[in-house]
Amino acid sequence: MKLTELFQRGEFVVTAEVGPPKGFHIDHLLHEADEYLKGRVHAVNVTDNQSSVMRLGSLATCKALKDRGLNPIFQMTCRDRNRIALQSDILSAALFGIENLLCLTGDHTTLGDNPQAKPVFDLDSVSLLHMVKKLESGEDLAGNPLEGDAPKFSKGAVVSPCSDSVDVQLAKMEAKVKAGAEYFQTQAVYEPEKFIKFMEKAKQFGVPVQLGIVIPKNAGMAKYMNANVAGISVPDSMIEELQKDKEKTKAGITGIEISARIIKECRPYCQGVHIMAMGWESKVPDILAQAGI
Amino acid sequence: MLITQLKQKDAIETLAKGKTVIINCHGCKEVYFPEEEAAELQKELSARGDVTEIITRDYICNPDNLCFQLQKFMDKINAADTVLVFSCGVGVQTVAAFLENKRVFAGCDTCPLPGFQGVTPLEFDCGQCGECYLNYTGGICPITACSKSLVNGQCGGSKNGKCEVDKNMECGWERIYRKLEKLNKLDTLKFQTKVRDYAKPFKDSQNAD
Numbered sequence: 001m002k003l004t005e006l007f008q009r010g011e012f013v014v015t016a017e018v019g020p021p022k023g024f025h026i027d028h029l030l031h032e033a034d035e036y037l038k039g040r041v042h043a044v045n046v047t048d049n050q051s052s053v054m055r056l057g058s059l060a061t062c063k064a065l066k067d068r069g070l071n072p073i074f075q076m077t078c079r080d081r082n083r084i085a086l087q088s089d090i091l092s093a094a095l096f097g098i099e100n101l102l103c104l105t106g107d108h109t110t111l112g113d114n115p116q117a118k119p120v121f122d123l124d125s126v127s128l129l130h131m132v133k134k135l136e137s138g139e140d141l142a143g144n145p146l147e148g149d150a151p152k153f154s155k156g157a158v159v160s161p162c163s164d165s166v167d168v169q170l171a172k173m174e175a176k177v178k179a180g181a182e183y184f185q186t187q188a189v190y191e192p193e194k195f196i197k198f199m200e201k202a203k204q205f206g207v208p209v210q211l212g213i214v215i216p217k218n219a220g221m222a223k224y225m226n227a228n229v230a231g232i233s234v235p236d237s238m239i240e241e242l243q244k245d246k247e248k249t250k251a252g253i254t255g256i257e258i259s260a261r262i263i264k265e266c267r268p269y270c271q272g273v274h275i276m277a278m279g280w281e282s283k284v285p286d287i288l289a290q291a292g293i
Numbered sequence: 294m295l296i297t298q299l300k301q302k303d304a305i306e307t308l309a310k311g312k313t314v315i316i317n318c319h320g321c322k323e324v325y326f327p328e329e330e331a332a333e334l335q336k337e338l339s340a341r342g343d344v345t346e347i348i349t350r351d352y353i354c355n356p357d358n359l360c361f362q363l364q365k366f367m368d369k370i371n372a373a374d375t376v377l378v379f380s381c382g383v384g385v386q387t388v389a390a391f392l393e394n395k396r397v398f399a400g401c402d403t404c405p406l407p408g409f410q411g412v413t414p415l416e417f418d419c420g421q422c423g424e425c426y427l428n429y430t431g432g433i434c435p436i437t438a439c440s441k442s443l444v445n446g447q448c449g450g451s452k453n454g455k456c457e458v459d460k461n462m463e464c465g466w467e468r469i470y471r472k473l474e475k476l477n478k479l480d481t482l483k484f485q486t487k488v489r490d491y492a493k494p495f496k497d498s499q500n501a502d
Contacts, residue, residue: 105448108440108458119441123488126445130486141488160449168470171482172446179445179486187449230452 001071002099002154004182006042007208013272014293015073015185015210016284017045018065020056026064032281033070040285043071043100045185045274049080052112059089063096073156074098077106082122083131083141090135094151102156102185103128126172126179129155133180157181159209160231161198162191169231170201177205185274187231188214190222190238190258192265199269208271213262215255215280215287219243252283259283260290267291294406295324295381299334300399308398309342311374314366315400316388317349318380322410331379331400345369354383359391370395407437423494429484431472438465444487 006013016037018029037044044065048058062072074093076086093101105128109119123131131141138150157176163169173184184202189195189212202209214232216222219242222234238258242249249255263273273293277284297320299305315335320326338344346369350362363370370376376392378385379400389397407418420436426444427434436442440458447466450457456464473479490496 105441105443107450110458121441121443122491124441124443124445124448126486127488130488158449163449163451164453165447165451165464165467165470167474168447168451168467169449171470171479174483175446175486178483228452230450230457 001042002152003043003073003156004154007183007271011042011272012267012293013043013183013208013210014041014288015043015045015272015274016041016281017047017274017276017278018061018281019047019050019278020058020061022053022055024056026056026061029061030064030068033065034068036281036284038068038070040288041275042272043073045073045075045102045276048075048077048104048106049112052079052107052109052114052117054112054114059093059096059098062093062098066097071100072098073100073102075102075104076128077104078121078123078125078128079106079109080117080120082120086123086128087131087135087140090132090153091146091151094153099152100154100156101132102158103132103181104158125157126175129157129176129179129181154182155180156183156185158187158212159184159202160187161202162187162189162194162233163231164233166194166198170198173202174205177207181207183207183271184209186210186212188212188225188229188276189262189266190216190232190234192262195266196269199266210272210274211263211266211270213259213273213275213287215252215259215275215277215283216242217252217255217278217280218249252280252286255280256283256286256290259287263287263291263293294408294410296404296406297324297326297379297381297401298404299327299330299379299401302334302337305334305377305400306338306341308400309338309344309375309377311343312372313338313342313344313375313377314370314373315344315347316353316363316376316378316380317347318353318378318384319349319351320380320384321352321354324381325406326379335379345373353378353380354387356387356391359387363391421494422489423496424490426487429481429487430469431476431478431481433465433469433472435465435469438463438468440465442489444489446482 046058046061062074065072103125105125109117139145159173160169219239222239225232353359376395376397377400378388382403385399418437422436440456451464454467456462
């Protein structure tokens, strides 16, 4: 099922995310997806060597999820593959019946666990979207015709609504829309007022936006993100909330409450939510229930 | 511009086996060569091993010049087991081609040094991409000012205006955006999606931009 069809139907589109393991055994991942995500979310993102850490591939994991009856979103970054490999993998995704893509530039290689790797960046998120659109028109990026039917995807992209340079982000968002982005998932939001302000400007592009949620696990994680993760700032009041009752926070209850509250507050201004649980997939059902979804 | 750095001392010591002739190239205006460190290291090598000659010249990358410069040392070179060259990578290749029957080793690693002669190094650099983007970017080069050389705008990795790769480096695309904002020319960014042509600059084609 294409995400764009759900948005067109007016659904509040709910997606979650799984990160493939550093190895090829995915029993645990599939079990968690079955247990906590299946039937509760419209689709599941599969990250592409997230944070430049080498892992099992997104495409293979998408196929495994699809075989289990889940609806995968194939995340693609431009860090590790040139345009030939990217196009080839996009065709492979079409062969597997994968219908949703999320196109990203990708973190730099130096941030990951193989920092000696050659950073590719032959394309970027915008030109990747443009390339998918060209493939959908029946030719490759260089203009050579494809054989048979052209593939068709729902093409997604990302944006950082709470970035300290949100105007620069909006300019990039516009470029992505022009290049073919049909839906957006955002970086984690902890400041609903910033997100709402962002949406006032972003709605001019006429493309659905899913609010990004990263479940805050503890105060340490929040502080770490504030210091190191681009586009994220957790307010002091929220950090205090996480510190107040350590047992409650450890049990995940505080994180669930905060996440559900943000979703409720932002829901009237966006078209869906994307939950990045980062190992806390088991909390997703509670968050959705508390948010009234 | 280039910077030549000495390889690790123990790596060089394992290269300088048997009778060794050292060739230094004090180079050209494009290269920064660590003269003092090289001299010190070669003094140590001479004290320990069998260095039969140390030759210091310039422009050894020019084959005719190299041939001329080495003429009077050819007896020693012919008698040597190893020729160890302290120069940029082009110099080493020229010597290796000229002395085709000799073991020719590089004593240096060659790294690019941003900037050009007459320009403060590290401040401005040109990636020589063959399809200049400066007309879209307020005169700030996205190829060299952005760690990922992105040509369609900022990635999501900048925090407080700094690059995800190097917290001391300003985000190139944020600089571009602020510059165009100052010029009241943000519309410049509404260009058609750019796709780099890596066949350039070696392909003979005209850039319509």
